Amino acid sequence: MSSLEREVAEKQAAFAQLTAENEALKRKEKVLEKVLSCRDEQLGMVAALEERCVTRPGWAQQLQLQHQGAGSQTEAASDSAGAGAASSSSSSGGGTAAGAGAGVVVHRSCFGSDAANNVVSGPVEAQEAFRSMKKEQVIPQYKAFLTEVSAALLHCTYPCCDSDNPIVQKVTAAVERMGVLLKHLVLLNSPVMRQLLSLNLETGQPASPPTGHWDVVVASLQLTPQQAADIAAVYELYRGLIAKVYEERRLILTALGHTPSPGGSGLGCSMDGSATSTFLQQLQMQAAGAMGVGGGAGRPLVGGDAREGIERTGLAADMELIDKLSANMDKEHSARTLLCCFFFGKVLAPPQFAKVAVYSYPYFPDSLAVATAVARASGARGGSGSGSLDGSR
Incomplete structure (x- = not known):
């Protein structure tokens, strides 16, 4: 009888384990669905921009006239502005709308919720405005947003999620307006986003948050267990993606004559995205110099264990490596934009997004x-002590 009891106990334990694994897989499936919806939206935005640039009637003629310096540019621009933009639809239900003059494309925003989640990605000129924005233009708008939502949050009692509450409605509207700006900057203007993430917004000087800063931010959110589990799951997904990106980057940098250290801080030696981006720009300038473009041919722009200059005989191979490094940087940016979209748009409610902004x-x-702080608090494997990989500060 005892042997039967042991067998039953073992089977019950095995069943419980399989049930838990099944639930975990279901949660991961839901997380992946949200991540894919983020990617579909981002691809839709980029595709809509590219299609507008290429398919608008009069675009090619205008470009040719500009190149030749002859003809009526005003007439060509009029033809371009009068054409409708190519339509696109996101997986989350965004439709299209063609207006008089320049066409517009409606997408479902990463930020906000439900029907109010639809925002308009305007014509090419609007897209270019996001691409060319400077931090001096963004910071005043962001501070005005903080002033608005912080005042509202003072009068919103926990959990501050009643959609019929006028205060919640006010906060949600403000978050959605700011979300339009931020989601375009994340996707189209990564340099200004890197600048914003490295600044003390009060002083305007480069600075890093003190230890424990993001733990305080997480505590203010009062996340539900489901939210914490979703964030931890997508964080692990991100870590898996970025580990492959960093390994590829290590091989490329080594081939370029560097010995990268995962946690290093030296220019061109760190696996950190911002440092590598600067180093990539230097390599591109050096390659241009080697080809006699812009002067300064042969002058080394980086030192240390880097090669003294790009030799013409090896220029083709070096250019190929530089292209690979650029593509690798794009992969990291893609992973970061997915994480940002998921965290701020698919998990947090608008009042929680406002809290993140205020407490940050x-x-x-x-x-x-x-997300790193959430994963660490949730006891996610590798959630702590991995700054070289996850980029936490």
């Missing part, structure tokens, strides 16, 4: 740093 100040909300 004087620093800009860092989705990766906050």
Whole structure:
């Protein structure tokens, strides 16, 4: 009888384990669905922009006239503005709308919720405005947003999620307006986003948050167990993606004559995205110099264990490596934009997004740093002590 009891107990334990694994897989499936919806939206935005640039009638003629310096540019621009933009639809239900003059494309925003989640990605000129924005233009708008939502949150009692509450409605509207700006900057203007993430917004000087800063931000959110589990799951997904990106980057940098250290801080030697981006720009300038473009041919722009200059005989191979490094940087940016979209748009309610912004100040909300803090608090494997990989501060 005892042997039967042991067998029953073992089978019950095995069943419980399989049930738990099944539930975990279901949660991961839901997380992946949300991540894919983020990617579909981002691809839709980029595709809509590219299609507008290429398919608008009069675009090619205008470009040719500009190149030749002859003809009526005003007439060509009029033809371009009068054409409708190519339509696109996101997986989350965004439709299209063609207006008089320049066409517009409606997408479902990463930020906000439900029907109010639809925002308009305007014509090419609007897209270019986001691409060319400077931090001096963004910071005043962001501070005005903070002033608005912080005043409202003072009068919103926990959990501050009643959609019929006028205060919640006010906060949600403000978050959705700011979300339009931020989601376009994340996707189209990564340089200014890197600047914002590295600044103390009060002083305007480069600074890093103190130890424990993001833990305080996470505590303010009062996340539900489901939210914490979703964030931890997508964080692990991100870590898996970025580990492959960093390994590929290590091989490329080594081939370029560097010995990268995962946690290093030296220019061109760190696996950190911002440092590698600067180093990539230097390599591109050096390659241009080697080809006699822009002067300064042969002058080394980086030192240390880097090669003294790009030799013409090996230029083709070096250019190929530089292209690979650029593509690798794009992969990291893609992973970061997915994490940002998921964290701020698919998990947090608008009042929680407002809290992240308020409690992050004087620093800009860092989705990766906050997700790292959530994963660490949730006991996610590898959630602590991995700054070289996850980029937490």
